[in-house]
Structure formats: C-alpha cells, structure tokens
Amino acid sequence: MTRFPYDQFAKDYLKELLQPLGEVETSRKVPAEIREIDVYFVPSSQPTIDKIELGLLGRFADKIALFEPYRNAVKISEIRSCMKKVFYLIAEIERGNKRVDIPTVEEELPKVWVLTPTASIAILDSFNAIPDEENWGKGIYFLGESAKTAIVVIHQLPRIPETLWLRLLGKGNVQKQAIAELQALPPDNPLRAKAINAVLSLRSILEITQNQNIDEEDRELVMALSPLYLQQLEEAKQEGVQEGVQRGVQQGVRTVIENLLQVRFGSSDEELSTIVEPISRLSPQEFTPLLLQLSREELLNRFGQR
Template identity: 45%
Template sequence: MTRFIHDQFSKDYLEELLKPFGIVQAPSRVAAEVKEIDVLFTPIPTQTTNLNTLGILGSMATTPAIFEPFRNPTSIEEIKDCLSKSLEVNKAIQREANRNKSKISDSEIPQQWILTLTASETIIAGFGGVLKSDWVEGVYFLPEYFRTAIVVIHQLPSIPETLWLRILGRGKVQQRAIDELTALPANHPFQRVTLELLYSLQQNLRINQNIETEDRELVMRLAPLYQEDRERARQEGLQQGLQQGVQQGLQQGEQQLIVRQLNRRLGNIDSSLIEQIQQLSIEQLESLGEALLDFATVADLELWLRQKQNTTNQ
C-alpha cells in the first residue's frame, strides 16, 4: 500500500516542479496494450529560462522528457518495460509525422529518465549504461538510439544541483535532502510547494497502519516541520489581522493553511467552497484540518461542510 502512496507522491512532485515550464501529462497512456508513462513532459520554449533553478532535474527538462520514478530499486524487467513504453511513444510521434508528411528531429523525441534508488553494476552494464563527463555521477546513459538514462538517486553527489532528485530518495538520502530543502530561503520558488507535497505524503503515511521503519522515520522527521509551518501560517495571519482583532487574525492564518492543504489534496477547489470555509470558526477549522486527511474527493469536503452546517443550524 505505501508503495502506491510514494508512487503518487513522485508523480505529483515532478508535475508540480515541471508545470511552470511546459505541458505535463501524469500519467500518459501509450498505444499497443494499455500502458502508462508516469510523467510525460513537453517544455514550452518561452518558459524554460529559469529551469536552472531545478539543477540536474532542470537540465533533464530542457527537451521533451519521459520520467519513470521507482520507489524501490528497478528490476531488469521493469527497465525493459520502460524501454518498451519509450519506443511506443517514439513510434507514435513518427506515425504523426508521416501523416503530416513532415520530418522530426532528434530533439522532438522524448528523452527517458528512469529514476531508481539503486542499481547494481551488472544491471547498468547489461543495458550498456555509461557515465558522461558533462553529467554528475549516478546518471548512466544507454546507447544513443534508446534515448534513455538510468538515474541512480543514491549515487548522486550531495550538491545543490541534485537536491530536487534526492528528494525522491529513501532513508538518510531523503532526510538529508529534506534538511537542505528547509535550509533554502523562504522565497525560493519551489520550497513551499515541495514542503506541502511532503506534508501530504506524511499525512497519507500516518493514517496507514502498516508502514515500514523508513516511512515511520520520515513521518517523524516531517511532523515538527508541519507543526512549525502551521504555527507560522497562524502567526502570519495574526500579524495581518492585528488591526481587525486577534481572533480574526488567527482565523485567517488557519483558513490559508487549510485551503492550501485542500488544494494540494483534491486539486483547486471551487470559490464557493472556499467561502464556506471562511465562515468556519477556529475550532471548526481545526476539526477540518484533521478531517481532510481522510478526504479522497471534493465530494468528501462538500459532505463534511453540509454536516457541519446542519449541526450548526440545529
């Protein structure tokens, strides 16, 4: 169960980091037997000027790309499956070009990045993976026509340029990356969204009864960060609302935090629902903050608000 939680986190994480720079499809279906690519990315040329903010991940996103993140070390069969899906994408692009009687350049064919925690020397050698002098250690490129690289996250050097990939690691690698993330300036363009995704991951893991030791340690590492962030949001709301009264300031901070969490969990929620949330008391907002951990759809939020409204009217 927790593997699927982490898989969803990886897809959401890559989508959030890359969507300012292009079109992200997560997942994306390919032809033949139904298969899904985890993340298919197409850069928008006018939006790529700040990609260097994402370090090595940004370098991967300068051209069309396929991202296949794995929570556990990838097997030989899983890598073969990735190659199969990549070839299907290439064939689909070629068929479209033939229909349009146009030529496609190599830069239009997506480069595939298989993100794995570890990989044995035997597996890397078996697929012909080699390091390149202009890339960091841990990124192994397969022979040219495969347009694929295997990225071994736990081999990446601990430098700022690899931070956004090491967030997808496990154990000490991920925890060190989280420490580096929290040390970034508060106005860093991707710090806030990454922390909120990690908080969502923490909450999903926390309600799961059978989690691994590493996941339990991750929950414990993120818990104080979440509480600090929650308190910071409340204090910001307090400061903004001093002229309108302490109570209203606390409510504003709580409302902002709850809306951010709901948007992250359910997608951007309707303005009418936000208006209902703004009518809740601090006690009700705190209750909603606990209840939203169990929400799977917007309908769950709507039902909770209706029940709360019925209770208030009684």
C-alpha cells in the same frame, strides 16, 4: 504498505516543479500492455521560471521527456517497461510527422528518465548503461543514444544544490538529508513552497494510514518531516493563514481517498469523483474500511448525491 502513496507523491511533486517550464501530464494513457506514463513533460516556449532553478532536473526538462520514478530499486523488467513507453511515443511522433510530410529530428525525440534510489552494477551492465560524469556528474547512466533511455541512481548523486530536487525522491538517509536542505532554503525560493506542499501531503497520507500496516521506513519519514511540518504551522500562525495548512491536510485526506478508489476500481472516474468530498468528512478510521470493503455501487448509493 502499498506503493501508491509514494507513486502519487512522486507524480504530484514532479508536476508541481516542472509546470513552470512547460506542459505536464501525469498518468498519460498508452496501450494496455504498456500501461501508462507516470509523468509526461513538454517544454514551453515561454517558461515562467529559468530551468536553472531546478538544477539537474531542469537539464532533464530541456526537451520532451518521460519521468518514471521508482520508490525501490528498479528491476530489469521495469526498465524494459520504461523503454516500451518511450518507443511507443517515438513511433507515435514519427507516424504524425509522416502524415504531414515533416522529417523527424532525432535530437528532438523524447527521452525517458528512470529515477531509482539505487541500481545494482549487474543491472546497469546488463543494459550497457554507462556514466557520463564529465557532462552530467555522478549517478546518471545512459543507454545507447538511440535507446532514448537514462537511468538516474539518486543515491549516487553528489550532495549539492543542483541535485536537491532529485534527492528528495530518494529513500532513507538520502531523502532525510534532502528534506533538511529543503527546510533550510530561504522562504523566497520559488520552488521551496511547491516541494514542501508535496512532501507534507505525503506526510499527511502516511499519518492517516499509519494504522494500515505502516512500516518502520514510513515512520522514520514521518518523523523526518515533522520539523518541517511544525515550521510550516508556525509560519502559518505568524502570517495569519493557518487555514491554509488545514486545507493542505484536507487535500491529503482527499488524495488518500482518490488513491484508494483507484486501487479498488482501476480508475477514479467522474462518477466516483463526486463521492470523494462527502467521504472526506469522515475520519480515516471510518472511511478506510468502507473504501476497502464496499462495492462501487454501494459506495455510490451511500455517498452519491440524491
């Protein structure tokens, strides 16, 4: 199965959690050779929640930050790519400061947080990445201060409430345990609903694509999310807002279509966005082969407004 459902989930999930603390931009464009930043965060002077609510993730969001989540163990080339992105942004900031004759404060420059389920000792050693357990706990490795890069090994994080929001981006048993903890949170937790919506959107995408080479790991994740899904359905029935759950499913379908369009054509521009809604009225069995086989012009002619 392709990576894009997980990539989109991670971006949407981090955006939802971080928005109360500041401005969040996903897929921020940078020069072609660097591609794009997954999640770019700028803290607000007036956040709507206390960052302590996000635990360790809230500490990461103390200043301008880049978040680069990986579904599988990060590679050396991917860490280098993350470093290129943060160096590009720092150079951009320095140029802007120089134009208006403002000194650059080293402590205020952005840092990139590389989020990976696992990382080998060899890779960490190759970057001279060292832990700082006294200040940050286990699982977080820092490159030299001027490198502005930290590697977060999610599966090494302690199983405590402060790490929950990061462990939800893990894999296998780590992610399953985090899902169970998410489900057990009190309903009035301000972040619970945001996280649940994100993971259930991922579940919808995986179910929709289950006939498109879904692997055993994906099936297990769908099963792990099923109790949470049923709980949400029951809560919706009790509150008389079951249509809200249906809207969530429909949004999941639209996300699949948008991602498939992006994979096929490189981006989902304004013209392509107009055909997402009419395509979403089809069943997954109907629209999946069309999106994979028809050209851009054929899709626009077939589903565009006349």
